Amino acid sequence: MNCHHPTTTCKAQYKPGEKSRLIHRPRTHLLLKGARKSFSWKDCRDLLVRAHIQLGGPVVVVWDNLNTHLAAGLKRYETEHDWLATVRLLAYAPDLNPVEAVWSLVRRAMANTAFGTPDDLDRTLRRELRRIQLRPHLIDGCLTATGLAINPPTPP
DSSP states (O other), X not given: OOOEEEEEEEEEEOOTTSOOEEEEEEEEEEOOTTOOOSOXXXXXXXXXXXXXXXXXXXXXXXXXXXXXXXXXXXXXXXXXXXXXXXXXXXXXXXXXXXXXXXXXXXXXXXXXXXXXXXXHHHHHHXXXXXXXXXXXXHXXXXXXXXXOXXXXXXXX
């Protein structure tokens, strides 16, 4: 019997003059011997493309130092696309990463829950992320909690 496990990557998005957004991509991975159990750099790239299309403009990404974010393929993709700018966090700085606050909200909502099947877990995870998506003030709070200033670039 093949089991599967849901994993998710998220990006909190901010565009001056617009409501903050949470763009996420849950995936279910098969737990087969040798199968990848996390997102690849290509999955991250695809999420960035999705964000770029949804935002309709340049994207600035704040990366933590997850090995996937440091992959040569993703770095090459970053340099090849002028709509994408990246900022790398310190080696261990979860307090500067707004997505950590998003996960805190999700964990709080799902605490003390026993899931009967992986599909139950996946469904609940998607519902909680959607709940956050529909409440931009929660996303703003996650961005504000980092203490980092969000300053739009000044025009030349």
